[in-house]
Amino acid sequence: MHHSKLVLMGNEAIAYGALTAGVAVASGYPGTPSSEVLDTLLELIASEEVSRPYVEWAVNERVAFEICLGASLAGARSLVTMKGPGLNVASDPLLSSAYSGVEAGMLILVADDPGPHTTQTEQDSRWYGELAKLPVIEPSDPQEAYEYTIVGYELSEEIKMPVIMRTTTRVNHTVSDVEVREFKDPSYTPSFSKNPKRYIRAVMALNRERHGEVLETLDSVEPLAEKFRLCRVEGSGEVGIVCSGAVYNYVLEVLEKNGLLYKYKILKLGLIHPLPRKTVAEFLKEVSNVIVVEEIDPYLEIKLKALAHDAELDVKIAGRQELFPRVGELTLDDVESVLLSEKPNSHKVNLPSRPPPLCPGCPHIGTYMGLRMGISRAGYRWGEIPIMGDIGCYALGLNPPFEAIWTEHSMGASISMAMGLKVAGYPKPVVAVIGDSTFYHSGITSLIEAVHKNVDLLVVIMDNSTVAMTGHQPTPEYEESVSGRRMKPLSLEKVVRGLGAEKIVVADPYKYKDFVETVRELINQPGLKVIISKRACAILAKKTGVGQVCWIDPEKCTNCLACVKTTGCPALTLLEKRVDIIESECVGCTLCMQVCPYNAILVKKRGEVK
Amino acid sequence: MMNEYSIVIAGVGGQGGLTLSRIIATAATLSGLSVKTGETLGMAQRGGSVQSYIKIGKKVRSPLIRKDSADALIGLEPLEAVRALRYIGPQTKIILDPEPVPTIFNLVGREDYPKIEDLLGKLMEKTRHLYIVQARREAEALNSRPSANMILLGKLFSINAFLPSDKIEEAIRLVLRRKADKAIAAYKRGATL
Structure with a gap:
């Protein structure tokens, strides 16, 4: 077998693993820290001379999930990717998928975000294993992410159930050296046939019967953990450590650095659900104390305590609930202070924060202006009318100078929560702001409700x-995919009109006066009004080339800073307290020019000396 | 090369911190070493605080860095360098571009950017190895504004050759492809500053 060593991010390693396993269908919805898996697959299939799997982004996680489930029922190995909250969106088909099972392997990648760095909640998706009655595996670094992706398919086909692979940011976004093997052609063996007990959930007696079979299948997973080497015990000390995922490496590093490996016995779990009870029970019998090191919830800790109780083991188990901080991502220092029984010393420095601003020339700046x-x-008054926000870059409108949005809750919630305010009797106008992709993802059903x-x-x-x-990543308005696939582009305006x-x-956020007038006119009108604020993302526009940029005429500029305070555009900077435009950042949107009271901002060709 | 070498890169999104960490990781792998990098970034692609961690060694376990233990800090921006203070110890070599990037709070007049002397003072309380390099100005002089990160890398390398130099150039070519020539010129310029 051909091996090569590459420098890969965890998410890239998962994409390589999927191709090594012969994935035939892959889909998902973008969400940090999961997005690079499908992005990488798309790049790889566009460049490699391999027989191509189907790889495309879907409109939301639930649709992506069902596409992959269907593909796996049909006999194709499938991969669906999402961030933690994405699995909430896909949870309806997820919960039935243990009952339907699969024919070819199906891997569900869910990327959690302890910290959180980029996610609305510190969700621990491991609980979904219990809820959906599906196996959950968890790799600890990019190399293991590659291996577990392949093992995930083998496990899935052995038990004919989808397998959840849970990762965290420190696996998804860690770059390391990874050994990879050759890619396989997409694996597809047509297999779909009528099987009501498995595929139809309308007969309750069959559902109950199927429930029993599902539980029996889960019971058969523990010996497979051994076969696929998903769990291992290291060291021989009297104090036990049980861990899984990225933190396993923190534990090893702290013990190695402090020369303490001899003191501890480590159980590294790669299979999180169902818990390999025999392996865990044997481990617990050999130690007097156990420290559970895990991210987010005390999931393993609770399971271990229950197991120790059932097996009447005399072992003290402690973890996230008493030893570690209860919230946030664990650091090496957290793990070190627990294992060395030291008091954590706080390293807080009070510094001005740097929230990410909207980009230079971002069309959302124009919309909020x-x-x-x-209004x-x-x-x-600004701040008198609730602006219900949604998930996407425009949530950054929470920061100065706009401080616009009042809520940012879940995909598509802007419209339905705004509707909730109104039907409750809220006396003033209410605005909902939502991006195009979030609209297609979930806002569309909210809008149907509000229109109706x-x-x-x-x-x-x-x-x-x-x-x-x-x-x-693409929206349903793209004509062509990175994969080269021709697609039918939808029109947002026609879709909205079609919903009733x-x-x-349709307004251009770069045309300030017109936009202001549109808002003024519509805000007090009865019924449902939609403004489609249409202008391409400034980062994409910049890639296609910037012809004109703005510049400040120092003769006219009074340094009143109206431009900065109105737009908050990062292309505007203060040099020695005087405002200036960083030409290389400017995209020439002219929003600052349109609000300059002294007409001191002008347009020039890029590179032209003034 | 020592047993393990760890670098923190601190900057603002869009300054090329992540590219820099990818280049160093690639160079480490080309040198036959084990490497892990991690990153801490805000919500958006650009403009927020970004930290990257790189650890190189015979067998690197985690991508994170323990407090006070970094061998080097590449500061693309002074306020962001101070945000990484917890990783700095007496051994840390700091290579810093002292040119501030104002925050949105500074721009709209809500708060002042900290005094640069205060920021430098905080860094110098922890280590005496502070090297100031006007990287963005130098990069602009080379007509290659995005290469400020490479200038800082060149400077660090001239102080601590933590990998074979030819591997760094090879890694720059692999990662940046067509843009590599300008980056290598900047990297070499950095070593002379």
């Missing part, structure tokens, strides 16, 4: 024609 002035022209119930609401769909925040909305205005 227009909303602010339009003011309609006779309300004829709610007084202003919905602003910010259409930058891409999934910007996670790295510019009647008052629709």
Whole structure:
């Protein structure tokens, strides 16, 4: 077998693993820290001379999940990827998938984000194993992520059930040297046939019967953990450590650095659900104390305590609930202070924070400027009208200078939560802002509801024609995929009209006065109004070339800073307290020019000396 | 090369910290060593605080760095360098571009950017190895603004040759491909500063 050593991020290693395993269908919805898996697959199939699997982003996680489930029922190995909250979206088909089972292997990659660095909640998706009655495996570094991806398919086919692979940011986004093997052609053996007991959930007696079979299958997983080498015991000391995932490496590092390996016995679990009870019980019998090191919830800790109780073992088990901080991502220092029984010394430095701003020339800047002035022209104070936000770059409108959004909850919730305010009787106008991809993902059903119930609401769909925040994945308006596939581009305006909305205005967020006027006019009107704020993401526009940029005429500029305070554009900077434009950052949107009271901002050709 | 070498890169999204860490990781692998990198980034692609960690050695376990233990800190921005203070110990070599990037709070007049002397003072309380390099200005002089990261890497390398030099150049070519020539010129320029 051909081996080669590459430098890969965990997510890239998972993509390589999927191709080594002969994945035939892969889908998902972007979400940090999971997005690079499908991005990498797309790049690899576009460049490699291999028989191509189907790899495409889907409109949301649930649809992606069902595509992959269908493919695996049909006999194709499939991979579906998402971040933790994405699995909540896909949880409906997930919970039935143990009952249907699969024919060819199906791997569900869910990337959790302890910290959190980029996620709305510190969700621990390991619980889904219990809830959905599916096996959960957890790799600890990029090399293991590669291996577990392949093992995941073997396990899945052995038990004919999907397998969940749970990762955390420190695996997904860690880059390391990874040994990879040759890719296989997509694995597809047509196998789908009628089988009501497995595939139809409409007969309750069969569901109950199937439930029993599912539990029996789960019971058969423990010996397979041994076969696939998913768990191992290291060391021979009297104090036990049980861990899984990235923290396993923190434990080893701390023990090696302090010369303490001899003192501890480590159980490294790669199979999290079902818990390999025999292996764990044997381990617990050989130690007097156990420290459980794990990210986010005390999941293993609780399971181990229950197991020790059932088996009447005299062992003291402690972990996240008493030894470690209860929230946030574990650090090497956290693990070290527990294993060395030292008091953690706090390293807090009080420094000004640096929240990520909207990018230079971001169209969302124009949308928020227009909303602010339009609401003011309609006779309300800024901050008087609730602006219900959604998930995407535009959530950064929470920061100065806009401080616009009041909520950011879950995908698509802007419209339905705004509707909730209105039906409760909220006396003032309410605005919902949502991006195009989030709209297609989940906002679409919320809008149907708001249109149908004829709610007084202003919905602003910010259409930058891409999934910007996670790295510019395609929306349903793309004509061509990175894979080369031709696609049918949808039109947001036609979709919104097709849902029954009647008052629709397409506005350009770079045209400040027009946008302000549109908002002013619509905000007090009864019924449901939609503004489609349409302008391509500035990062993408910049890639296609910037012709004009703005510059400040120092003769006219009074340094009033209206441009900075109105736009917050990062292309504007203060040099020695004087405002200036960083030419290489400017995309020439002219929003600052349109609000300069002294006409001191002008347009020039890029590179032109003024 | 010592047993293990760890580097923290601190900067603002868009300054090339992640590219730099990828280049160093690639160079380490080309040198036959084990490597792990990690990153801490805010919500967006650019403009927020970003930290990367790189550990190189015979067998590297985790991508994280223990407090006070970094061998080097590459500071692409002074406030962000101070944000990485917990990793700095007396042995740490700090290579710093002292040119501030104001935060959004500074720009809209909500708060002042800290005094640069105070920031440098905080770094110098922890180590005496502080090297100031006007990397962005130098990069602009080379007509290659995005290469400020390479200038800082060149400077670090001239102080601590933690990998074979030819492997770094090879890694720059592998990672940056067409843009490699300018980056290598900047890397070499950095070593002379």
